[in-house]
Amino acid sequence: MKFVIRRFKDDKSFWQSFEVPVKKGMTLLDGLFYIRENIDPSLAFRASCRMGICGSCAVKVNGRPRLACEAQLSKFKKEIKIEPLDNFRVIRDLVTEFEGFFAKHKKVKPYLIANTDYENPIEQLQTPEELKKYYIFTLCIKCGSCLSVCPSSATLESSLGPAALVSAYRFNADSRDRGKEERLKIVSESFGVWRCHSAMECSEVCPKQIEPAKAIQLLRRETLR
Amino acid sequence: MHYGGSMIDCDIAIVGAGLAGMRAAVAIAEKNSKVSVAIIAKTYPIRCHSVCAEGGSAAVLRKEDSFDLHAWDTVKGSDFLADQDAVEFFVRECPKEILRLENWGCPWSRNPDGTIAQRAFGGHSVNRTVFAADRTGFHEVHTLYERLLKYDNVEFFSEYFLTNLAIEDNRIQGLSAIELKTGNLVFFKAKAVILATGGAGRLYGFTTYSHQVTGDGMAIAYRCGVPLKDMEFMQFHPTGLVPSGILMTEACRGEGGYLRNKFGERFMQKYAPEKMELAPRDVVARAMWKEIIEGRAFEGEHGPYLALDLTHLGEEKIEQRLPMIREAAIKFLDIDPVEEPLPVKPVQHYTMGGIHTNMFTETPVKGLFAAGECACVSIHGANRLGSNSTVECLVFGRVAGEMALKYIENVKDVKINQEFLKEEEERIFDKIGKGNENPHTIKRELNETMDKHLWIFRNGDGLKEAIRKIEELKERYSQASIADDCRKFNVALLSTLEVGYMLDLAEVVAMGALLRTESRGAHYRLDYPERNDKQWLVHTLAYYTREGPRFEYLPVTITKWKPVERKY
Amino acid sequence: MGVMSWFKYKSPFGLAFAFQRITGIILLFYLILHLCYLTSLQSRELYETLTSITVSRQFIIFDSLLILCGVFHGVNGIRIIIHELGIGHELRRVVLAVSAIIAILGWIIGSYILFMALGD
Numbered sequence: 001m002k003f004v005i006r007r008f009k010d011d012k013s014f015w016q017s018f019e020v021p022v023k024k025g026m027t028l029l030d031g032l033f034y035i036r037e038n039i040d041p042s043l044a045f046r047a048s049c050r051m052g053i054c055g056s057c058a059v060k061v062n063g064r065p066r067l068a069c070e071a072q073l074s075k076f077k078k079e080i081k082i083e084p085l086d087n088f089r090v091i092r093d094l095v096t097e098f099e100g101f102f103a104k105h106k107k108v109k110p111y112l113i114a115n116t117d118y119e120n121p122i123e124q125l126q127t128p129e130e131l132k133k134y135y136i137f138t139l140c141i142k143c144g145s146c147l148s149v150c151p152s153s154a155t156l157e158s159s160l161g162p163a164a165l166v167s168a169y170r171f172n173a174d175s176r177d178r179g180k181e182e183r184l185k186i187v188s189e190s191f192g193v194w195r196c197h198s199a200m201e202c203s204e205v206c207p208k209q210i211e212p213a214k215a216i217q218l219l220r221r222e223t224l225r
Numbered sequence: 226m227h228y229g230g231s232m233i234d235c236d237i238a239i240v241g242a243g244l245a246g247m248r249a250a251v252a253i254a255e256k257n258s259k260v261s262v263a264i265i266a267k268t269y270p271i272r273c274h275s276v277c278a279e280g281g282s283a284a285v286l287r288k289e290d291s292f293d294l295h296a297w298d299t300v301k302g303s304d305f306l307a308d309q310d311a312v313e314f315f316v317r318e319c320p321k322e323i324l325r326l327e328n329w330g331c332p333w334s335r336n337p338d339g340t341i342a343q344r345a346f347g348g349h350s351v352n353r354t355v356f357a358a359d360r361t362g363f364h365e366v367h368t369l370y371e372r373l374l375k376y377d378n379v380e381f382f383s384e385y386f387l388t389n390l391a392i393e394d395n396r397i398q399g400l401s402a403i404e405l406k407t408g409n410l411v412f413f414k415a416k417a418v419i420l421a422t423g424g425a426g427r428l429y430g431f432t433t434y435s436h437q438v439t440g441d442g443m444a445i446a447y448r449c450g451v452p453l454k455d456m457e458f459m460q461f462h463p464t465g466l467v468p469s470g471i472l473m474t475e476a477c478r479g480e481g482g483y484l485r486n487k488f489g490e491r492f493m494q495k496y497a498p499e500k501m502e503l504a505p506r507d508v509v510a511r512a513m514w515k516e517i518i519e520g521r522a523f524e525g526e527h528g529p530y531l532a533l534d535l536t537h538l539g540e541e542k543i544e545q546r547l548p549m550i551r552e553a554a555i556k557f558l559d560i561d562p563v564e565e566p567l568p569v570k571p572v573q574h575y576t577m578g579g580i581h582t583n584m585f586t587e588t589p590v591k592g593l594f595a596a597g598e599c600a601c602v603s604i605h606g607a608n609r610l611g612s613n614s615t616v617e618c619l620v621f622g623r624v625a626g627e628m629a630l631k632y633i634e635n636v637k638d639v640k641i642n643q644e645f646l647k648e649e650e651e652r653i654f655d656k657i658g659k660g661n662e663n664p665h666t667i668k669r670e671l672n673e674t675m676d677k678h679l680w681i682f683r684n685g686d687g688l689k690e691a692i693r694k695i696e697e698l699k700e701r702y703s704q705a706s707i708a709d710d711c712r713k714f715n716v717a718l719l720s721t722l723e724v725g726y727m728l729d730l731a732e733v734v735a736m737g738a739l740l741r742t743e744s745r746g747a748h749y750r751l752d753y754p755e756r757n758d759k760q761w762l763v764h765t766l767a768y769y770t771r772e773g774p775r776f777e778y779l780p781v782t783i784t785k786w787k788p789v790e791r792k793y
Numbered sequence: 794m795g796v797m798s799w800f801k802y803k804s805p806f807g808l809a810f811a812f813q814r815i816t817g818i819i820l821l822f823y824l825i826l827h828l829c830y831l832t833s834l835q836s837r838e839l840y841e842t843l844t845s846i847t848v849s850r851q852f853i854i855f856d857s858l859l860i861l862c863g864v865f866h867g868v869n870g871i872r873i874i875i876h877e878l879g880i881g882h883e884l885r886r887v888v889l890a891v892s893a894i895i896a897i898l899g900w901i902i903g904s905y906i907l908f909m910a911l912g913d
Binding site for chain 3: 063086149197203211213217218221
């Protein structure tokens with residue numbers, strides 16, 4: 001199978017092809033490691049858990065963002081085009097700058113705001129029904145796929161983007177949280193929920209099927225109350 | 226300084242942004258908001274290996290349980306090599322850590338009445354494993370990371386690769402790391418350093434670990450004169466998915482799954498009739514491997530395997546308690562555990578050994594602390610019980626943070642020697658990687674050697690062969706190449722340095738295993754199959770010398786429980 | 794002008810997003826044109842000149858396309874409103890398909906009526 005990769009070195013971008021032998025069950029990430037270990041040790045890409053839980057390996061495969069470790073090579077044709085994620089500045093080859101992404105996440109106060117005792121913590125009760133309300137939004141692995149396909153985030157750098165807004169909703173919907181007002185104030189600014197124009201691309205590409213678009217709409221309704 | 230090396234000043238530097246590292250940072254920031262904390266890690270915090278933890282965290286939360294019982298389970302599970310004073314301290318801290326995480330937002334799975342749910346796990350006599358679906362590590366890490374965003378005095382230095390510690394007069398002065406983005410060497414001046422860099426799983430080929438877990442902190446501490454303890458004890462988890470090695474959590478068996486050989490029998494009946502599949506991991510792993518060696522396993526294109534049968538649990542239970550492993554099995558193997566059994570095989574999973582610390586995470590070097598998997602207190606002794614590690618990271622992460630904070634009260638100023646700065650630059654940029662041996666080939670051969678001779682069943686000849694091979698690989702490593710001349714995000718440099726760390730650690734593991742002429746816990750010698758408490762109720766300490774590791778032995782601390790036969 | 798960047802997203806949702814904006818611009822353009830048209834009612838010659846050009850067999854294709862733009866923009870707009878109420882995200886592909894069918898039907902019916910009207 002031919003891997004056609006868009007590389008980036010010393011401010012120059014160029015395409016390079018590699019031939020990778022394919023075995024049954026091999027993933028795209030296995031292919032990238034094969035290239036690094038046997039053909040070109042300088043191929044830079046992020047990877048860690050290889051089981052779809054760390055979010056390091058999101059790359060654009062044939063035009064769509066995927067987690068490299070979850071893409072089975074048997075499902076592709078003879079040639080695969082691999083590029084770094086859109087809407088991120090490229091550092092080297094397939095490695096992109098994520099500081100901005102995490103800064104956006106930090107902006108929405110993505111932590112539980114409640115009156116708790118550090119030295120002598122007490123169990124807070126939460127029923128399974130209350131847990132179900134927000135649980136799916138806790139599954140975000142911060143891979144960046146949603147941000148790379150969001151058209152609004154592409155045109156305005158300061159947009160919070162789907163992942164940060166999902167985080168904000170996750171805490172607002174948590175029955176133990178008391179910080180809803182604070183967060184709503186932040187996300188109802190012009191770069192927050194109102195940047196969403198329902199392109200729905202984020203929900204299409206999320207590897208954990210979280211449906212960020214839904215979370216954003218639910219968050220938006222909260223800001224109107 | 227032609228590579229642009231810069232110096233960063235901080236009060237406490239934490240290396241490693243996993244559960245232990247981040248918990249230490251929270252502990253410091255909660256007590257003191259003026260102390261500057263730098264968290265230095267080779268990946269972003271939420272990409273750490275701790276996110277892969279699945280099963281749960283054990284703690285005594287309910288009246289039916291007791292600290293003594295948790296401690297006894299842990300000590301018996303460790304095959305009596307655990308230091309009992311440390312274990313007694315540890316079990317009393319676990320409940321508070323679980324509740325703290327809950328207070329910070331961790332989505333623990335709940336009972337219908339709203340209390341935190343607990344499930345059965347191997348080796349525990351009471352259901353005390355707290356869990357968040359089957360992604361416990363993932364949720365714990367995200368909760369800790371998000372909590373850390375609250376504190377202004379904690380700064381993340383993500384994608385900084387540790388290369389060396391600066392120690393003078395047996396006192397820590399700081400450390401050096403490569404900033405991956407620019408490729409420059411950066412020095413951190415710190416009054417105290419906490420190492421929380423994780424285990425050394427990638428020594429092996431068939432392992433549950435992430436690609437980045439190469440034992441960096443352990444190897445660097447070792448080279449700087451800090452002894453490594455009990456490195457020969459490597460845990461093999463019974464159920465790793467074939468062929469990727471992805472972990473099928475112990476909770477599969479905790480929720481009622483069965484292990485079957487090719488005749489469909491639940492073979493654990495023969496080895497642990499009382500606990501069956503919920504015997505401790507070393508017992509189950511040995512049982513499975515015996516079935517494989519004696520020809521009672523299935524044969525597949527990736528080698529022999531056994532079956533993990535979850536089909537009788539029903540779709541609802543699996544979706545609620547084991548959703549991630551179902552997703553993984555379908556995604557990576559196209560097998561639905563609701564319909565068919567999963568192909569599994571014992572897989573390397575945990576490093577019981579590590580940097581020698583006492584109960585307060587102190588190492589022999591003043592100001593240097595170690596917590597989590599990279600440290601060995603020792604809580605887990607010769608075999609770790611499931612769900613004890615995640616909570617150990619939390620308990621000792623907190624201890625390390627508070628100890629470091631107390632330590633720096635008496636430290637006025639630190640200074641990194643000019644010589645150190647110059648030598649480190651030369652070592653990294655001028656000396657390594659001038660040959661033309663592919664470091665990845667060396668790593669692959671190391672993996673093959675470890676998989677063969679340092680696996681579940683070991684013997685003297687195999688270990689001697691392993692040591693010989695490791696020496697050969699170290700020779701070849703001196704001729705390793707770095708096939709990338711661009712500094713920015715130079716992964717070739719990283720890979721080469723990592724292989725160097727792994728070779729040092731492999732040597733300690735192999736020699737320690739050869740010298741320990743008994744079988745205990747996860748270390749099983751076919752030529753010495755009995756446990757020998759008279760001679761070997763001691764910890765192995767390995768010190769670095771140019772000619773190879775020098776070994777000393779430290780007696781185990783016994784307080785309450787005298788060693789007895791370990792039967793399940 | 795950044796308009797080409799809207800077409801980077803090659804999934805049906807991305808295209809719907811892009812065309813919503815393009816049809817929006819076209820309809821805005823048409824609205825301005827229509828207002829000019831109406832202000833031309835002040836003079837009989839001006840009105841008759843304009844109608845002789847635009848109400849003709851050759852122009853009908855533009856009118857038909859205009860109907861397509863209007864119908865698409867309206868139906869897609871309703872689809873987006875439904876989603877922005879938080880409804881139907883799990884069935885978004887079904888909703889998109891149904892919207893596409895309604896839009897095409899609306900276009901065909903509208904163009905048919907237009908043809909018939911012109912035939913007289």
